[in-house]
Amino acid sequence: MAPAPLRDLADxxxxxxxxxxxxxxxxxxAVTAQRAAAAGFGWITLWRxxxxxxxxxRDAEAIRAAGVRVRSYCRxxxxxxxxxxxxxxxxxxxxxxxxxxxALGARELIAVVGGLAEESRDVDGSRAQIxxxxxxxxxxxxxxxxxxALEPLHPFYAADRSLLNTIxxxxxWCETLDPEGRHFGIAVDAYHVWWDPLLAASIxxxxxxxRAFHVSDxxxxxxxxLLDRGMMGDGVIxxxxxxxxxxxxxxxxxxxxxxxxxxxxxKEDPDVVLRTCRERLRxxx
Amino acid sequence: MAPAPLRDLADxxxxxxxxxxxxxxxxxxAVTAQRAAAAGFGWITLWRxxxxxxxxxRDAEAIRAAGVRVRSYCRxxxxxxxxxxxxxxxxxxxxxxxxxxxALGARELIAVVGGLAEESRDVDGSRAQIxxxxxxxxxxxxxxxxxxALEPLHPFYAADRSLLNTIxxxxxWCETLDPEGRHFGIAVDAYHVWWDPLLAASIxxxxxxxRAFHVSDxxxxxxxxLLDRGMMGDGVIxxxxxxxxxxxxxxxxxxxxxxxxxxxxxKEDPDVVLRTCRERLRxxx
Numbered sequence: 001m002a003p004a005p006l007r008d009l010a011d012x013x014x015x016x017x018x019x020x021x022x023x024x025x026x027x028x029x030a031v032t033a034q035r036a037a038a039a040g041f042g043w044i045t046l047w048r049x050x051x052x053x054x055x056x057x058r059d060a061e062a063i064r065a066a067g068v069r070v071r072s073y074c075r076x077x078x079x080x081x082x083x084x085x086x087x088x089x090x091x092x093x094x095x096x097x098x099x100x101x102x103a104l105g106a107r108e109l110i111a112v113v114g115g116l117a118e119e120s121r122d123v124d125g126s127r128a129q130i131x132x133x134x135x136x137x138x139x140x141x142x143x144x145x146x147x148x149a150l151e152p153l154h155p156f157y158a159a160d161r162s163l164l165n166t167i168x169x170x171x172x173w174c175e176t177l178d179p180e181g182r183h184f185g186i187a188v189d190a191y192h193v194w195w196d197p198l199l200a201a202s203i204x205x206x207x208x209x210x211r212a213f214h215v216s217d218x219x220x221x222x223x224x225x226l227l228d229r230g231m232m233g234d235g236v237i238x239x240x241x242x243x244x245x246x247x248x249x250x251x252x253x254x255x256x257x258x259x260x261x262x263x264x265x266x267k268e269d270p271d272v273v274l275r276t277c278r279e280r281l282r283x284x285x
Numbered sequence: 286m287a288p289a290p291l292r293d294l295a296d297x298x299x300x301x302x303x304x305x306x307x308x309x310x311x312x313x314x315a316v317t318a319q320r321a322a323a324a325g326f327g328w329i330t331l332w333r334x335x336x337x338x339x340x341x342x343r344d345a346e347a348i349r350a351a352g353v354r355v356r357s358y359c360r361x362x363x364x365x366x367x368x369x370x371x372x373x374x375x376x377x378x379x380x381x382x383x384x385x386x387x388a389l390g391a392r393e394l395i396a397v398v399g400g401l402a403e404e405s406r407d408v409d410g411s412r413a414q415i416x417x418x419x420x421x422x423x424x425x426x427x428x429x430x431x432x433x434a435l436e437p438l439h440p441f442y443a444a445d446r447s448l449l450n451t452i453x454x455x456x457x458w459c460e461t462l463d464p465e466g467r468h469f470g471i472a473v474d475a476y477h478v479w480w481d482p483l484l485a486a487s488i489x490x491x492x493x494x495x496r497a498f499h500v501s502d503x504x505x506x507x508x509x510x511l512l513d514r515g516m517m518g519d520g521v522i523x524x525x526x527x528x529x530x531x532x533x534x535x536x537x538x539x540x541x542x543x544x545x546x547x548x549x550x551x552k553e554d555p556d557v558v559l560r561t562c563r564e565r566l567r568x569x570x
Contacts, residue, residue: 115505116505116521120521121521121522121523122523123479123480123484123523127482154440154441155439155440155441155480155481156439156440156441156510158479158480159480159503159505159506159507159520159521160505160506163480165480165481165482166482168482169482194408194443195408195440195443195444195448195450196440196450197412197450197451197453197454199408218444219444220400220401220444220445221444221445222444223509224508224509225441235444236401236405236406236444237406238406238407238408
């Protein structure tokens with residue numbers, strides 16, 4: 001059977017999402033929302049640091065007024081810590097993030113789960129702490145109706161940002177946390193997963209768990225995998241092929257552009273960035 | 286059943302190997318061999334660029350005279366290329382490397398297989414080219430008696446250095462290339478594999494395929510994963526636990542120290558580096 005054709009992203013704002021990180025956090029969220037809407041994005045994904053969570057409803061209103069909706073909210077506090085107090089504090093933080101996400105009308109809270117606990121070399125122990133921290137969020141997830149999307153991060157970040165490093169691992173965690181698949185899903189970010197020898201099988205296996213799909217590009221000779229992401233098409237990732245895998249699972253959400261690029265795109269005029277993103281969504285994604 | 290105790294590395298030169306990269310390639314191989322012997326290493330692993338392969342027997346003699354043996358030889362030329370001519374040239378290069386390895390008395394040629402072919406985004410296609418390139422080495426492997434040890438590299442290098450990124454993937458390739466397990470094995474380098482969610486199962490599954498075990502450390506906040514490796518004990522890897530996994534498969538080779546550290550250890554006095562390595566092998570590996 002031939003694979004289904006890719007969805008046509010042209011003239012479909014509801015299939016395009018802008019992660020605000022792409023513009024380098026240089027302007028207030030309301031301004032970013034206006035720019036995104038003008039550039040043909042139907043959704044934005046926000047970061048906690050960009051808004052005042054005590055007044056999330058006010059930001060939500062400004063975003064709606066600009067003509068876009070909030071798709072996901074970034075991101076959880078790290079969950080593995082040396083002290084029980086710090087672990088509990090992280091769970092509290094994440095509960096507040098879920099509440100703010102709900103006030104913003106976001107579908108998912110993106111979970112970047114954290115690396116090793118401070119001073120620890122215990123990968124399995126830290127992973128177990130992270131799982132317990134996620135488990136502790138279940139009541140808030142149920143109360144808010146906001147899902148948690150576990151985002152596997154590139155293994156480069158295993159020590160200090162995330163011990164969740166492959167889609168298959170995220171899938172196994174979802175099965176443990178939420179066998180019925182109501183509350184915990186997966187965010188697939190091309191930048192983090194493109195190298196995975198088990199990529200096709202993992203995406204097929206994750207199936208309806210996939211709740212978000214992020215694109216950018218891996219520059220062939222990157223030296224710095226945190227803030228040196230490439231614009232789609234400028235690197236080595238076959239984004240059309242990856243999107244085909246994701247869409248074959250039935251994924252019907254927007255394609256979200258998320259580019260951390262301190263020295264290139266964050267120095268560019270925001271409207272130029274957005275026009276380029278939209279063009280590349282059409283041509284290479 | 287309790288796991289077998291770790292082998293005691295103290296006073297066992299035959300269980301200690303120095304990869305010459307650890308000293309930063311600052312001195313002739315014969316001098317490095319003398320220093321290694323004096324510091325209690327029974328083996329060294331060499332790089333192609335360090336010797337004149339047309340006169341490998343002469344270097345081999347100098348190394349033997351210093352009192353150490355050559356364990357492995359680094360490394361294969363990259364195997365995925367845009368042109369057939371470049372692919373054939375890489376196979377020729379690797380044949381010459383196997384011959385030099387034999388002349389040096391090395392047990393294994395370390396295979397760093399290469400990333401994507403030039404200008405390519407085709408991960409599967411490049412991996413297929415790499416497999417064909419390895420397959421083409423079989424006659425030279427049989428003729429020389431030198432094994433090929435496939436070294437999975439950290440996914441950070443997938444684009445430009447290696448599309449072989451996990452132990453399980455290396456194991457699958459070995460099964461394809463050499464079902465009987467005579468010619469193709471695996472080099473496990475702590476730095477490259479420590480983060481793998483499937484680490485314990487992959488090592489157990491690789492079993493007698495494991496032909497080399499390399500140690501160094503991953504610095505928690507490393508910015509540069511090529512030349513910023515840490516001394517064992519200075520980073521986040523639980524090296525004793527990893528060695529226990531490897532030794533539980535029956536691995537009886539030496540523990541090889543391989544530290545690429547341009548700004549720290551390559552600037553240190555070579556004998557201090559070697560003393561530190563030996564001490565850390567005793568205390569944290």
